[in-house]
Amino acid sequence: MSPIDLSTDIIIIAFFMLLLTIVAYFFGRFLFSVFSGKISGTRTGIIERWIYRLTGTDPDNEQEWKEYGRDLLIFNLFGGIILFIILSIQGFLPLNPQEFGPVNPLIAINIVASFITNTNWQIYSGETVLSYLTQMSGLTVQNFLSAGTGICVAIAVMRGFTRKDTKKIGNFWVDLTRTVLYVLLPLAIIGAILLISQGVIQNFDPYIHTTGYGTAPGQILPMGPVASQESIKEIGTNGGGFFNANSAHPYENPTPFSNFLEIFLILLIPSSLPFAFGFFLQKPRQGFSLYIVMALLFLLAFSTLYGFEYLGNPAFKDMGITGIPMEGKEVRFGLLGSALFSTASTATSSGAVNTMYDSLTPLAGMVPMILILLGEVVFGGVGSGFYTMIGFVIIAVFIAGLMIGRTPEYLGKKISVFEMKMAIVTILTSGVLVLILTALALIIPGGKLAMHETGAHGFSELLYAFASMANNNGSAFAGFDGTQFFYIISGSLVMLLGRFIPILAILALSGSVAGKKTLQSGPGTLPTDSLSFIIWIILVILIIGILTFFPFLAMGPVAEWFIMSGGI
Amino acid sequence: MNRYISYFRPVIYIVIFTLILGFVYPLIITMLSSVLFPVQSHGSLVFNSNGSVAGSKIIGINFTGPQYFVGRPSATNGGPYNASWSGGSNYGPTYLPLIAKIKDRTEFWRNLGIEGEIPSDLVMASGSGLDPDISLNAALLQVPLISKSRNISSVILESLVNVESNRQPAFFSGRYVNIFALNKALDNLSQEV
Known part of the structure; x- marks a missing residue:
């Protein structure tokens, strides 16, 4: 490898973060105007009004949190059923040039759970199992809708804090329609066209048999409508690849530019939501401080991952090999493009990969793991990152309130027992699921067979698998074999519980604070937009994360690092 | 009537969104791309003189030496550079077989x-498992071997590698070359010499 130029990389990162911040600010403002209904009345709103007429939706009829949550669940349930049907009958449907048969029902259940929860954990290999029709009418659609669901919840939570003395937090159908029509679809179209210009494919051709060239034998090149799925896969922090190799595949991510575009698209909506929150509150500083919390944690995670990969693996240096460990990495992305993509993809709930995490050096591989275990609040999944962050903020406000003897309140809303319960449920559900199931997998007979490797690394693979599913990330230490019965079933359950329990809890919290008075801030109010509070939130997030997972991390990546360094 | 609609509302929404997002959107993108980027959208294919497909510009293929520059090792299922089942080894950094x-x-x-x-x-x-590129240094390293087997001077080969490497954007990742393009250029060069 060419020697890595640290100063160039630092300049690129600084420029990248600056660009992200500026674009996120304006996109946050755009989100605010979309969800305040400013587009709906205009000429552009004609499709929206047409959809309301067809479905009998009254856009002015707002819902209480229970109705909002109920409609959300029913909608996701129906979406899941349709997807299951498509998977089961794809053999009889058109656009199936490879003549793939129906997907095994157990696998299909796992795919459904995975795609409606925005997880996109993949226990199948796309190019060998799914028809073009399934990929586009089944998976692409759920890429949009699961992302839309997350954004709806985030917006409903924002409204809760903005309002007073009401139980209404918005209308799910209206929020969903606006998310899809004005946010996701336009971005997806732009993203897809840009990706195609770089070489991402988009066609319905049958797989191509090539002749090869020179000494190189021919291949079978898979084809398909990749770009239209690729762009929403990044924008909606879904992460489910069209191909098995995901964003490492040249047809999904062909150049350094497409790589940076994909990273940018992954981060765009999650980083805009805190700004949108500030505009909802008419206190932009409150939104900006949440953004700063996320950005600082992001840079910390990125530098750690980058740094440990830069240091490399001593075993290979001794053999006379130079350069960073390239196992599982692509030459065209280099260290910067691989590390930045990996951080972005696991800080959010994307889970797309352009680098095989299983082959990262131990402490670099621990970064994606920790980002996921923290509940994906570092920007986080579209919507889910924001509402989980609100859970952490409530906890932070509460602990700070106890320490300095003030009534805990956030944005003028008193935090009482009910809000605390809901915040705890929001942030701890996935952690509890991870710990219980990882432990269970180790004691049931055959549980360990799924691990590719034994010892500390095998444990990391297992821990990562449940962390990824419970937090709806979907990336994997892919040596792990998730196709055993126990993992298919427990995995599906974990994905569903890890998604919908926090959603209901945070909606309940939103409904509760919407019904409260908004207190005027006085000298006794803890300021939540100060630098000290920003640092405080970061510490609370890290402390809760460490308290929950330290023993598990010690047995996995930390132990492996000692082994690799030759200490044990 | 209204009550009837509200009962089926989730289904109507799913149907509408499936039509818009699952059919209209991908079909529009497909049509646009076949006009705007006909080569890229169909896989950046490289054709033989008789019209058959040799491979893709951006999908790695498995060259063997010493007549040609060799690409990266590939850990795809069913043999190296199996384009119909992409993937890495997924071996951990301390895994002894790796x-x-x-x-x-x-x-x-x-x-x-x-x-x-x-x-x-x-x-x-x-x-x-389908990386089409190798780093500049990995290509330069192979120059003496190619030079010997093809009887072309190392200086010419090195400049060929450099020319090919300049075709790739190097700003983000250090310089690299596309193996397929490099080997084609190498064959052209041999014919001229």
Whole structure:
């Protein structure tokens, strides 16, 4: 490898973060105007009004949190059923040039759970199992809708804090329609066209048999409508690849530019939501401080991952090999493009990969793991990152309130027992699921067979698998074999519980604070937009994360690092 | 009527969104791209003189030496560079079989007479198993071998590698070359000489 130029990389990162911040600010403002209904009345709103007429939706009829949550669940349930049907009958449907048969029902259940929860954990290999029709009418659609669901919840939570003395937090159908029509679809179209210009494919051709060239034998090149799925896969922090190799595949991510575009698209909506929150509150500083919390944690995670990969693996240096460990990495992305993509993809709930995490050096591989275990609040999944962050903020406000003897309140809303319960449920559900199931997998007979490797690394693979599913990330230490019965079933359950329990809890919290008075801030109010509070939130997030997972991390990546360094 | 509609509302929404997002959207993108980027959208294919497809510009293929520059190791299922089942080895950094494999590959180059440091991309498998590129240094390292087997001077070959490497955007990742393009250029060069 060419020697890595640290100063160039630092300049690129600084420029990248600056660009992200500026674009996120304006996109946050755009989100605010979309969800305040400013587009709906205009000429552009004609499709929206047409959809309301067809479905009998009254856009002015707002819902209480229970109705909002109920409609959300029913909608996701129906979406899941349709997807299951498509998977089961794809053999009889058109656009199936490879003549793939129906997907095994157990696998299909796992795919459904995975795609409606925005997880996109993949226990199948796309190019060998799914028809073009399934990929586009089944998976692409759920890429949009699961992302839309997350954004709806985030917006409903924002409204809760903005309002007073009401139980209404918005209308799910209206929020969903606006998310899809004005946010996701336009971005997806732009993203897809840009990706195609770089070489991402988009066609319905049958797989191509090539002749090869020179000494190189021919291949079978898979084809398909990749770009239209690729762009929403990044924008909606879904992460489910069209191909098995995901964003490492040249047809999904062909150049350094497409790589940076994909990273940018992954981060765009999650980083805009805190700004949108500030505009909802008419206190932009409150939104900006949440953004700063996320950005600082992001840079910390990125530098750690980058740094440990830069240091490399001593075993290979001794053999006379130079350069960073390239196992599982692509030459065209280099260290910067691989590390930045990996951080972005696991800080959010994307889970797309352009680098095989299983082959990262131990402490670099621990970064994606920790980002996921923290509940994906570092920007986080579209919507889910924001509402989980609100859970952490409530906890932070509460602990700070106890320490300095003030009534805990956030944005003028008193935090009482009910809000605390809901915040705890929001942030701890996935952690509890991870710990219980990882432990269970180790004691049931055959549980360990799924691990590719034994010892500390095998444990990391297992821990990562449940962390990824419970937090709806979907990336994997892919040596792990998730196709055993126990993992298919427990995995599906974990994905569903890890998604919908926090959603209901945070909606309940939103409904509760919407019904409260908004207190005027006085000298006794803890300021939540100060630098000290920003640092405080970061510490609370890290402390809760460490308290929950330290023993598990010690047995996995930390132990492996000692082994690799030759200490044990 | 209204009550009837509200009962089926979720279903109507799913149907509408499936039509818009699952059919209209991908079809529009497909039509646009076939007009705007006909080559890229169909896989950046490289054709033989008789019209059949040799491969894709951006999908790696499995060249063997010493007549050609060799690409990265590939860990795809069912043999290297299996384009219909992409993927990496997913071996962890302390996994002994991986370390043994990398040692073997290093020795392979040593046996061909390569001394000095070996770039990591030449002995470690890529994430996709279809990486079309190798680093500039990994290509330069092979120049003496090609030079010997093709009887072309090393200086000419080095400038060929550099020219090919300049075609790739190097700002983010250090300089690299596309193996397929490099080997085609190499064949053209041999014909001229």
